[in-house]
Amino acid sequence: MYNHLSEQYRKEYGTLQEVDLNVYKNIIGSRKVEEIKKLAELLYEKKWTHVNSTFAGGGVAEMLKSVVPIARGLGIDCTWYCIEGSEDFYSVTKRFHNIIQGLDQKFTLEDLLDLYINTNRKNFEDNRIISDFTVVHDPQPCASVVHGHYEGKMVWRCHIDTSNANELIWNFLLPYINNYDGVIFSHKDFVRGGIKKPVYQITPAIDPLQPKNKLRTRKQALNTLSDLLNKHNIDPERPIVLAVSRYDVHKNQKTIIEAFKQFKKENGKLNPILIMVGNLASDDPEGLEMYQKMLKQIDGDKDIYPLLNIENNDESIGSLMKLADVFVHISTKEGFGLVVTEAMWQGTPVIGSNVGGIRLQVINDKTGYLVNPYRVGRIKTFLHYILSNKDEKERLGYHAVEHVRENFLITRLVRRYLILMRFMLGIDFPYFRI
Numbered sequence: 001m002y003n004h005l006s007e008q009y010r011k012e013y014g015t016l017q018e019v020d021l022n023v024y025k026n027i028i029g030s031r032k033v034e035e036i037k038k039l040a041e042l043l044y045e046k047k048w049t050h051v052n053s054t055f056a057g058g059g060v061a062e063m064l065k066s067v068v069p070i071a072r073g074l075g076i077d078c079t080w081y082c083i084e085g086s087e088d089f090y091s092v093t094k095r096f097h098n099i100i101q102g103l104d105q106k107f108t109l110e111d112l113l114d115l116y117i118n119t120n121r122k123n124f125e126d127n128r129i130i131s132d133f134t135v136v137h138d139p140q141p142c143a144s145v146v147h148g149h150y151e152g153k154m155v156w157r158c159h160i161d162t163s164n165a166n167e168l169i170w171n172f173l174l175p176y177i178n179n180y181d182g183v184i185f186s187h188k189d190f191v192r193g194g195i196k197k198p199v200y201q202i203t204p205a206i207d208p209l210q211p212k213n214k215l216r217t218r219k220q221a222l223n224t225l226s227d228l229l230n231k232h233n234i235d236p237e238r239p240i241v242l243a244v245s246r247y248d249v250h251k252n253q254k255t256i257i258e259a260f261k262q263f264k265k266e267n268g269k270l271n272p273i274l275i276m277v278g279n280l281a282s283d284d285p286e287g288l289e290m291y292q293k294m295l296k297q298i299d300g301d302k303d304i305y306p307l308l309n310i311e312n313n314d315e316s317i318g319s320l321m322k323l324a325d326v327f328v329h330i331s332t333k334e335g336f337g338l339v340v341t342e343a344m345w346q347g348t349p350v351i352g353s354n355v356g357g358i359r360l361q362v363i364n365d366k367t368g369y370l371v372n373p374y375r376v377g378r379i380k381t382f383l384h385y386i387l388s389n390k391d392e393k394e395r396l397g398y399h400a401v402e403h404v405r406e407n408f409l410i411t412r413l414v415r416r417y418l419i420l421m422r423f424m425l426g427i428d429f430p431y432f433r434i
Contacts, residue, residue: 018073019066024308024411027208036411039418040074042427047152049131049416050076053093053140055082058236058246059204059338060137060159066207066410067417074414081129081218083141085119092116093140094286095174099167100139101250103199110171124148135422137179140342141284145179153424159204160335161356163190170194173409178191181424186336186357200420202362204336205413206404212314213345215363219317228316232305239272239387242324242343247278247290250333251273252353259328259379264303266380274304276318277323320348325393326386330373334358343409344368344400349393351382361408367400375385 041246048071052060064080071078085093089103092214094112103404123399128149136142137157144153154179162170162185174194177183191199206213216224222236229236230385241260243253253276260274276294280287291308298304310316327343327350336357340350344361349369352358362368371378386393422428 011280011305012091017069019409020073021068021070023209024409028405028409028411030223032411032415036418037074038413039415039422040071042420042426043418044075046076046133046421046425047131047132048421049129049152050078050080050137051082051083051129051134051141051144052137053083053085053090061205062210062338063204064137065408066210067414070410074418076312079131083120083123083144085117085123085140088117089119090140096139096169097160098161098249099169101160102164102166105248115351117147117196120144123221133424135184135417139173142173143176145176145293150394152367153181155184155200155424156180156418157184157202158190158335159186161187161190161333162188165192171390182420184420187360187363189346190356202223202413202416202420203357203408204341205408205410206337206338206341207410208345209315212318214318214344215346216319216322219323221322224312224319225314225323228310228312232307234273234275234305236323239270240320240324241272241274241326241328241383241387242320242348243328244277244321244339244343245331246327247287247294249286249290250331252330252332252421253290253294254297255292255376255379256328257375259376259383260304261301262376263383267384267387270384272303272383272387273319275307277307277310277320278418279309279313280303297316318342318346321348324348326351326383327368328379328383330379331355331358331359337361341404344397345404346381347394347397347401348399349386349396351379351386361403363399363403368396369401 021033021036050064054061068078068080091363092115095107097104120141124144130151132152134150134152134154135157136154138159142156170192176353178196180197182200183195184202186201186203243256264272281354294306298306321343326350329337329340330353335358340352340358340361343350346365348361351374352362352368352370354370364370369382
């Protein structure tokens with residue numbers, strides 16, 4: 001399975017081009033660029049490997065698509081591998097994901113032994129990863145630390161909230177987790193008990209040079225979206241409420257639809273529309289089912305536009321975030337919520353749920369507003385406030401951009417990884433634990 005990964009990577013993203021960090025100078029400043037280069041000097045030609053479960057779809061893949069070329073541009077031999085599995089394997093690991101985040105779903109001994117463990121083992125039957133520093137992402141390949149063949153320092157990077165993980169699943173994963181040299185979480189509150197290895201905090205980030213995240217004017221956004229808006233008969237001059245995420249039970253699209261319908265009924269003069277955009281990821285077999293449930297709830301409402309796998313996806317989503325008057329993301333569980341980061345980077349205020357990594361991004365009355373994910377009344381209140389006050393919308397949007405620039409751009413993520421890599425390899429010993 002691993003034998004074909006380099007070919008698969010080239011098919012998905014082209015050859016592994018190096019990225020010169022200088023291209024970020026105008027965004028983060030020369031001083032920060034030079035600091036990152038200095039960190040990388042003693043890591044020249046060191047091998048840095050990433051392992052996850054999909055090359056496309058979801059925040060992990062998007063981040064790695066930028067991290068790998070940046071690292072290579074810094075002179076580090078950085079590689080990205082992806083385990084392969086059957087549809088049943090991804091179905092089981094999706095259930096793991098849900099159970100870890102608090103949903104009550106069933107699993108069997110066959111799921112654990114025949115699908116999960118065997119898939120991790122089979123990916124390494126004829127393959128060995130020799131690397132100075134390896135980052136294994138999320139539950140899907142977690143067991144490969146024992147059933148695979150690795151050489152070098154290894155950390156498990158958990159992108160989800162495990163604080164209330166199902167005890168049986170957590171106890172199943174815990175021995176694997178404790179075989180790593182360290183564990184990375186996005187937030188200190190996500191750490192469940194039983195971890196006996198050092199724990200570190202690294203927040204996710206977006207790449208401002210990727211098509212989705214390039215800063216654009218309203219005119220540029222409208223030009224990009226011309227065909228999409230015409231195809232779905234969307235009027236961009238009406239107030240736009242935007243929601244972008246996987247179609248997933250934790251993303252809580254049901255409450256967004258309910259809140260919008262009530263808000264529209266009570267504020268007819270504002271004449272708002274709701275645009276909901278979602279993509280299906282290869283490691284998420286439940287997405288289409290959730291999309292069908294959402295369509296049933298929308299029930300033909302002509303002011304709600306549910307879009308799936310739109311053309312020119314990244315440019316279109318970035319442009320929609322620029323056009324939107326407010327972005328709503330009220331997940332019930334959220335490891336971080338990169339879509340929140342993306343919307344804020346385009347200068348759009350966010351109504352976000354007071355959970356997970358969203359709390360690190362949305363600062364009440366500064367970059368947006370935090371709400372309980374089921375408080376329809378509060379969501380309606382903030383929708384009305386933002387859509388009725390242009391000056392406040394612009395104030396919130398300005399602070400949102402600067403908050404992302406300082407804390408959640410890909411260059412900061414790379415910097416944190418380099419500090420950890422230096423620490424793990426014994427080059428220096430900064431205080432870096434959660």
